[in-house]
Amino acid sequence: EETLEKTKGEVLEVLKASVRPEFLNRIDEIIMFHPLTTDNIRDILKMQMEGVKEKVADMGIELQFTEYAIKYLTQKGYDPAYGARPVKRILQRELVNELAKALLKGSINKAKPVIVDNFEDNLVFRN
Structure with missing residues (x-):
């Protein structure tokens, strides 16, 4: 104070x-x-991720996030100077865009649940 x-x-x-x-x-x-804490950013991120899950569920795709993916996105989205603003951009760039690319390439089966994980500082999609 x-x-x-x-x-x-x-x-x-x-x-x-x-x-x-x-x-x-x-x-x-x-x-x-x-200033927002990393816990605050994590909570905001989870709410935003639910929105993404709902959008892709409308296309018949079920997303599941590992704790590693959530931690990775939280770290990438945390910027004390800008608060929660980077979270939406990170989700778009790291999750939505990359998921779309994986779907277009056919590297994941949208009939099965898609697990979003972190591997070597990148999000990966598998099922």
Whole structure:
């Protein structure tokens, strides 16, 4: 709490030094947020993964995630400076795009559950 108040004061000083007083007077309040933890990112990631699971389930594909895959995506999606913003991009790039490529290549059978795992810092799909 003390750190947030100190940071808030520093932000206000930077604003005073760099923003015109007319604009600064229009700012009613500065709200400081606690940075997200890796546990927070993991929870957000799991919610987003459920959305992906539902979308592919509509195509007749069942996804199952190993703990290694979840841990890998959590680490890739964690950025204290940007909060949860990278999570969606990571899921799109690492999961959705790669799953689509694997399906198009025919390297996985969509009639069987698809297990999403981590191997050598990459997501892999197997069934």
